[in-house]
Amino acid sequence: MSDCNHLVLMAAYNAAMNHTLYAAAATLPTSELMADRHAFFTSLFGTLNHVVAGDIVWLKRFSEHPADFPALREMTLIAKPGSLRDLLCTTLDELLERRLRLDGIISAWAAQVREPDLTHLLRYQNSEGTQQKPFGALTAHFFNHQTHHRGQATTLLFQAGVDVGSTDLLDHIPNQGL
Secondary structure (H helix, E strand, O other): OOHHHHHHHHHHHHHHHHHHHHHHHOOOOHHHHHOOOOEOOEOHHHHHHHHHHHHHHHHHHHOOOOOOOHHHHHHHHOOOOOOOOOOOOOOHHHHHHHHHHHHHHHHHHHHHOOHHHHOOEEEEEEOOEEEEEEHHHHHHHHHHHHHHHHHHHHHHHHHOOOOOOOOOHHHHOOOOOO
């Protein structure tokens, strides 16, 4: 599988897992979503919010790539969070609306990336100053970050009595050559 095909697979996996996760979260009352569960981002809602905030930050950085991915032009309309802990919404429905919008952008963007784009050194600013790293490695981090925090969210859901089922990427990789 080429690196570009892998990005498309990861975008599809990302969207499918977010659909599953938000559907599971919607079965809980708001008090359970917002409850302090002693998690890194306090609550299930805070964890889901963090993934949205992180995606916005990274997609805005990715929109600076010289390939000028058309799918990322929409990111100019989305405000950058002040921090990765800022609550962007007050309800799960509002957060889901942002999540769906971002998942659409991510899927369209992943389909636009070409192999030479991955070797570009992307320069961006973070809290530690100016960074310059290979775009391909940054896209791997982008999807890994989502998976990491969705794992935390599934644990919080399980602790609240909700089993989201399998979250394995393996279930999303098509069989070939059978």
